[in-house]
Amino acid sequence: MTTDLKTAQEMMAAAVAARAAEDPELVSVKRVLKLLDKTAKSNRTYGTTNPVALKFTQQLFEELSNHLTTYSRLAFLVQRSELLCKDHVVYQAEKDGGSESIAFKLYADGIRELVLHEGLTQEELSVFLTSLWSDADSNEDDDDIVTRLWSRNLSTITLVTAEELSKSSAGNDGFIRLDGSMSSSDSTLRELLDRERERTKRHGAGTDSEGGGSGNAKSRFQSGLAGYEVTEEELAILAQEIEAERKQDSLMYILDMLTAILASEKSPGLLTKLFSLWGNVVESLLREGKWTVLENVLSLLHETDAVRPDLGEEHKQQLASLLNGLGRTERVKAIEGYLNRSPEADVEGLSTILLLMKPDAVPALCSLLANVTSPAHQAMVAEALMTLAKEHPDPLVRALSDRRPAYVRNLLSILIKWNSPNFIEPIEKLTRYPDAQVRREVVRAIGLFRPSGNGTKLVSLTDDEDENVRFASLKLLMSGQYTVPFSLWSPLLLEEGFMDRPISERRAVFQAVRATCGDEAVPYWQDLMTEWAWMNRRKKEELAVIGAETLGKLATPAAIAALSLGAKKGSAAVRQACTAALSQAQRLQRGIPSTGTSH
Numbered sequence: 001m002t003t004d005l006k007t008a009q010e011m012m013a014a015a016v017a018a019r020a021a022e023d024p025e026l027v028s029v030k031r032v033l034k035l036l037d038k039t040a041k042s043n044r045t046y047g048t049t050n051p052v053a054l055k056f057t058q059q060l061f062e063e064l065s066n067h068l069t070t071y072s073r074l075a076f077l078v079q080r081s082e083l084l085c086k087d088h089v090v091y092q093a094e095k096d097g098g099s100e101s102i103a104f105k106l107y108a109d110g111i112r113e114l115v116l117h118e119g120l121t122q123e124e125l126s127v128f129l130t131s132l133w134s135d136a137d138s139n140e141d142d143d144d145i146v147t148r149l150w151s152r153n154l155s156t157i158t159l160v161t162a163e164e165l166s167k168s169s170a171g172n173d174g175f176i177r178l179d180g181s182m183s184s185s186d187s188t189l190r191e192l193l194d195r196e197r198e199r200t201k202r203h204g205a206g207t208d209s210e211g212g213g214s215g216n217a218k219s220r221f222q223s224g225l226a227g228y229e230v231t232e233e234e235l236a237i238l239a240q241e242i243e244a245e246r247k248q249d250s251l252m253y254i255l256d257m258l259t260a261i262l263a264s265e266k267s268p269g270l271l272t273k274l275f276s277l278w279g280n281v282v283e284s285l286l287r288e289g290k291w292t293v294l295e296n297v298l299s300l301l302h303e304t305d306a307v308r309p310d311l312g313e314e315h316k317q318q319l320a321s322l323l324n325g326l327g328r329t330e331r332v333k334a335i336e337g338y339l340n341r342s343p344e345a346d347v348e349g350l351s352t353i354l355l356l357m358k359p360d361a362v363p364a365l366c367s368l369l370a371n372v373t374s375p376a377h378q379a380m381v382a383e384a385l386m387t388l389a390k391e392h393p394d395p396l397v398r399a400l401s402d403r404r405p406a407y408v409r410n411l412l413s414i415l416i417k418w419n420s421p422n423f424i425e426p427i428e429k430l431t432r433y434p435d436a437q438v439r440r441e442v443v444r445a446i447g448l449f450r451p452s453g454n455g456t457k458l459v460s461l462t463d464d465e466d467e468n469v470r471f472a473s474l475k476l477l478m479s480g481q482y483t484v485p486f487s488l489w490s491p492l493l494l495e496e497g498f499m500d501r502p503i504s505e506r507r508a509v510f511q512a513v514r515a516t517c518g519d520e521a522v523p524y525w526q527d528l529m530t531e532w533a534w535m536n537r538r539k540k541e542e543l544a545v546i547g548a549e550t551l552g553k554l555a556t557p558a559a560i561a562a563l564s565l566g567a568k569k570g571s572a573a574v575r576q577a578c579t580a581a582l583s584q585a586q587r588l589q590r591g592i593p594s595t596g597t598s599h
Contacts, residue, residue, distance in 0.1 A: 026088055028067045029074060033083060033091040035060045037102055042352075044133045045299045048126075051387045052355045057129070061122050068118040075115040075188045078106045105132060109144040113160040113189040120156040127152050160189045255281070255293070259300060263307055268315070275318040282322070286334040289342060291349030298323070298356060326353070327361020336368050343374045354384035362389045366399050370407040382410050390418060397426050405435035412441040416448060424449040428457045436466035443472040455482030455516055462509060463492055470505065477512035484516035486524070493524065499539040506543065510550040519558045525551055529566030529574050544570065545577040552581025555588040 039056040046053050067074055076091070077084040083091035083103050093101030106114060116128075131148040146161055187195075258277065265271055278301065285294040304319055305311070311319070325331070335353075338345070354365070362385065369381040389396055396411050408430070415423045427445045430438055443461060461473035476482065492498060492509070499506075513521045525547035528540070548566060551559040560582065567578035 025071050026085060026090060028070070029076065029085050029090045032060070032063050032067050032074060033076075033102070035063055037091070040102060040129060040132050041299060043129055045302045046356075048129075052352050055351075055355070057126070061125050064116065064120065064125065068116065068120060072118045073115055073188075075113065077189065078103060078112050078114060080104060080107045102132065106145065110146055110162045111159050112162050112165055115158045115188050115190060117156045117158070124154055124156055127154065128157060158188070158190050160193055164193060255297065262300075262304065268312060271311075271315050272318065275315060275322060279322050279325075282326070283331060283334060286331050286353075287338060289338040289345055289347075291347065291353055295349045295352050298326070298353070324358055327357035327364055329364045329367075332361065332364035332368050336371050339372050339374065339377050343377070347377070347380065351380055351383065354381065355387060357384070357388060359388050359392045362392050363395045365389075366395050366411075369410055370399070370402065370404055375406075378406070378410055382414055386414055386417060389414070393418070393423075397423065400426055400430060403434075405433075405438055408433065408435070408438050409441060412438065412445065416441070416445055419448065421449040431457055431460055436464075436469060439464060439466065439469045440472060443469060443476065447476050452481035453483070455484045456488060458482065459484050459488050459492070459516075462512070467505075471508065474505075474508045474512050478508065478515050480515045482516050486513070486517045486520040489513050489517065489521070490524075499536060499543060503542070503546070507546050507549070510546055511553070514550050514554050518554065519556055522551065522554070522556075522558045522562050526562040526565060529562070529578060530569045541571055541573055544574045548574065548577035548581045552584040553588070555585040560585050 035056065039053070039060045042050070042053040042056050048054075048057070064074070075085065081093040081101065081103055082089050083106075091103060093103050128149070131145050131152075146159065149157060149159065258274065258281070261270075261274055262278075265274065278297075281297060282294065285291075285297065301319065301323060305316070335350075339347075357365070365381060365385050365388065369378060369385065372378055372381060385396070393415070396414060399411055400408060402408055402411075412427065412430075415427065424445065427442055427449070430442045433439055433442070439461065443458070446458060455477050458473040458477050462470050462477070464470050464473070477484070493513070498509075501509075510525075525544075528544040528547045531540075544566075548563060551563050563578045563582045563585065567575050567582065570578060
């Protein structure tokens with residue numbers, strides 16, 4: 001079959017343009033398959049328990065669950081180098097992908113259609129991923145994907161094999177008579193095949209008698225095997241592949257050459273030079289921000305032992321040094337330089353690069369977190385530190401004294417998420433940090449890591465210049481879980497500016513004093529209610545009224561005695577407040593809930 005190449009290319013261009021406006025389901029399928037490809041590779045390369053692999057597996061499960069909830073299933077036909085859904089290519093193998101391609105792997109193991117159904121659990125997804133590339137120590141390595149999946153008998157995963165299609169073709173005069181094509185039917189190939197088998201079973205006898213000799217003769221001249229022919233569209237694709245190879249990126253060409261040398265070179269001297277060159281490649285990709293390319297390079301290097309089991313000890317040490325040195329200070333500095341030069345650049349793949357670093361990279365990553373300017377980049381580095389520094393937190397704790405507020409806030413966020421009370425002492429040292437947002441985080445950390453006990457550190461924050469910090473600390477002190485000697489409250493209560501604070505704040509301070517000191521503060525409130533004031537009379541009277549309210553809620557014998565004295569010796573407003581507070585205290589003593597407003 002021949003065709004004009006230019007005409008075929010024009011046909012392909014038109015087809016591509018027509019498919020540009022894809023329906024949402026195809027967009028979702030492509031997204032899921034891209035994640036499936038990346039997850040399968042990371043599981044195979046790094047192992048299923050590696051943070052990178054776990055991250056991709058969780059993302060895949062969430063994306064797949066969303067798709068299945070919306071469309072009830074994910075179905076695709078399998079060809080040698082691509083996967084199809086609704087006659088559209090939704091996955092295509094990378095050039096020279098070989099056995100790394102999901103399409104090739106499924107096709108080589110005889111699968112021609114695969115369907116994932118709604119209800120797929122995370123455990124079943126793990127089984128599916130393991131079946132794609134079984135663990136190196138598994139006893140199932142000699143089995144194909146079909147055997148591994150069928151042995152698990154999963155109701156949420158169905159498939160059609162080439163053997164089934166071949167048998168069905170042989171039994172139907174060399175082809176499968178399906179009711180309509182896959183492109184015009186909402187049924188899967190599995191459903192259509194089962195329907196055709198049932199139809200053949202019901203009408204088999206009648207067909208034999210009606211077909212006569214001509215039908216039998218026809219079947220004798222057919223092989224019963226599914227055949228393939230090259231279509232005009234496929235010719236156009238081949239032409240595009242040739243053109244793409246001619247225009248191949250020079251960097252990718254060099255990497256392909258280095259990969260080929262790594263896989264085949266026997267000379268020890270040349271291998272030594274090659275591994276040194278790979279180190280330069282890693283540093284170059286870091287400087288240029290080519291994260292996804294670097295991710296593929298590192299994946300290749302991780303698999304070197306499997307590809308080249310004949311490597312000598314010297315070369316194995318070179319390889320280990322190359323992989324373990326990813327987090328060296330100068331390399332992390334290269335990342336920093338690129339991110340600050342290109343704050344809007346694509347950072348896909350960078351998170352994986354950071355997670356592939358070893359714990360000894362934590363100090364360098366702390367420096368990176370401090371120096372990158374974009375909040376999005378800071379969040380990405382902080383996420384990597386959450387994993388890498390959990391068992392080595394000392395660099396983060398030491399860095400809390402840094403004078404850059406954004407950096408310290410990020411460090412506090414990490415420490416708080418680790419949720420370990422061991423960090424409370426270095427965090428409490430930040431109660432006088434210049435940045436108010438840092439001090440707010442300190443209050444939050446104290447509430448989490450020290451929810452009861454000595455409240456001295458919190459009292460120091462009730463005099464903070466930031467209102468949010470003051471109220472946050474007062475809220476904790478009012479909980480009744482902390483104790484504070486009254487001597488620590490006195491400087492705040494006796495300072496000239498205390499009377500000028502909003503009434504809501506003064507009331508909150510009194511309630512915090514009541515909750516932390518109890519009867520120890522009663523003499524202070526008694527003096528407020530009974531002393532005669534010449535200066536600031538109105539403000540002091542207002543303070544005495546709040547004190548009476550507080551004693552009414554304290555409701556101890558000492559509090560009641562002070563209120564009784566205030567009801568006799570105080571001003572008119574104070575006497576009225578003391579009378580109301582005495583009534584409230586008596587109700588509380590009898591166990592009757594207060595009907596007044598709670599402050």
